Amino acid sequence: GDSVTQMEGPVTLSEEAFLTINCTYTATGYPSLFWYVQYPGEGLQLLLKATKADDKGSNKGFEATYRKETTSFHLEKGSVQVSDSAVYFCALSVGAGKSTFGDGTTLTVKP
């Protein structure tokens, strides 16, 4: 079945540091890939997505590239801010089917 494995946390960084959160996947068919962010007390929010190989999703300074050859979709940001502290989830979906989520990575950014 489909699965998503993401970097275990928690991750603690200083403000303006470079962020990478690794995500790899296995899927039957051709998945769309997503990153979601969850702030305390809120639901998950779609951060970015990519629907085919070599696509790059980007939003709010975050980027991730759909790498079919390595089955990866790593999340990056060049300079994190305190306000980026949250839990980040990698996910995939195939067609109209359900989304499969990773376990989430908690990011804490210190001033």
Place this chain on the structure above:
Amino acid sequence: DAGVIQSPRHEVTEMGQEVTLRCKLISGHNSLFWYRQTMMRGLELLIYFNNNVPIDDSGMPEDRFSAKMPNASFSTLKIQPSEPRDSAVYFCASSQAGFGAFFGQGTRLTVV
């Protein structure tokens, strides 16, 4: 569009009582998902619907849980009778195929 709307935001109930959680989908979305989130088990998919039809309910923990989608824009998740171990944050999410899921703010359920 106001996004996915869940009610109530918080629910405290006594063990054995019936609990009904409600969800209004984003207009035009044809898939609906119910999730449960706890510290211990993380995010769990309970059930999902496509075009109002339940497709996969394998995540529904027990017969005490039931979900309905009486029309294209509304869904309910019912727990009867509720137990303390059902305490969690319950999310619903809606999507249009391939475009990612949009989550509601969640219902924090506490069963005492």
